Amino acid sequence: MEIEENIKEFQNYLSNKNCKLIAVSKTKPVGDLLKAYQAGQRDFGENKVQELRDKQPELPPDIRWHMIGHLQSNKVKYIAPYVHLIHSVDSLKLLMEINKQAIKNDRIIPCLLQLHIAEEESKFGFDENELKEMLDSMDFMNLLNIKIIGLMGMATFTENEQQIRKEFRSLKKTFEFFKNHYSLPNADWKEISMGMSGDYQIAIEEGSTMIRVGSSIFGERIYHT
Numbered sequence: 001m002e003i004e005e006n007i008k009e010f011q012n013y014l015s016n017k018n019c020k021l022i023a024v025s026k027t028k029p030v031g032d033l034l035k036a037y038q039a040g041q042r043d044f045g046e047n048k049v050q051e052l053r054d055k056q057p058e059l060p061p062d063i064r065w066h067m068i069g070h071l072q073s074n075k076v077k078y079i080a081p082y083v084h085l086i087h088s089v090d091s092l093k094l095l096m097e098i099n100k101q102a103i104k105n106d107r108i109i110p111c112l113l114q115l116h117i118a119e120e121e122s123k124f125g126f127d128e129n130e131l132k133e134m135l136d137s138m139d140f141m142n143l144l145n146i147k148i149i150g151l152m153g154m155a156t157f158t159e160n161e162q163q164i165r166k167e168f169r170s171l172k173k174t175f176e177f178f179k180n181h182y183s184l185p186n187a188d189w190k191e192i193s194m195g196m197s198g199d200y201q202i203a204i205e206e207g208s209t210m211i212r213v214g215s216s217i218f219g220e221r222i223y224h225t
């Protein structure tokens, strides 16, 4: 029962907020996803293409699949037919490949641009100047089968609330800047994907419209290596 109850609690918590729950189901078996589905959850996030490909055919077709992890260009083709939103776009090269595969599938694929907001070196993402440069480029203008619907970011993994809050606030600020200055045919600035199990409350206070929550719904992940 636990997973259902966790979903219900999140539904309740979010009912008076302008924020969607993406249930991050990486490493979890399809049975666990079905439990969440039966509790009404429709948005699921995975961080690996192979895992998404394995799970998608096993589960109901009305699930909205979110790609939240680092995506390699050569794997875009596998998820292009059905992916609902790609949160982790971190290069023009990747975006061009998504556009190409979207054309092949006769659709427009919604994307978020991942911004590097954490102090840690390891996280993927653009910085603000790189984003501007890309959005100003002709290459970007020509991509008509993608739609940028907002930004995504991951805060530093730390206990320091002020640090996390500062990073989320900077993402929101950058979002507002692009929303106000970059009205483009292939962009519709409306979503800020930020907040995970450890920091979603702060993220919502700072303006998140999508939280990506895994372990608080499905329990801790066990990685077999």
Ligand SMILES: *Cc1c(COP(=O)(O)O)cnc(C)c1O
Binding pocket: 024, 026, 047, 068, 069, 154, 195, 196, 197, 198, 212, 213, 214, 215, 216
């Ligand atoms: C795993 C993951 C999450 C969810 O993490 P939890 O701490 O389990 O909630 C969110 N976003 C991304 C990009 C992830 O890879």
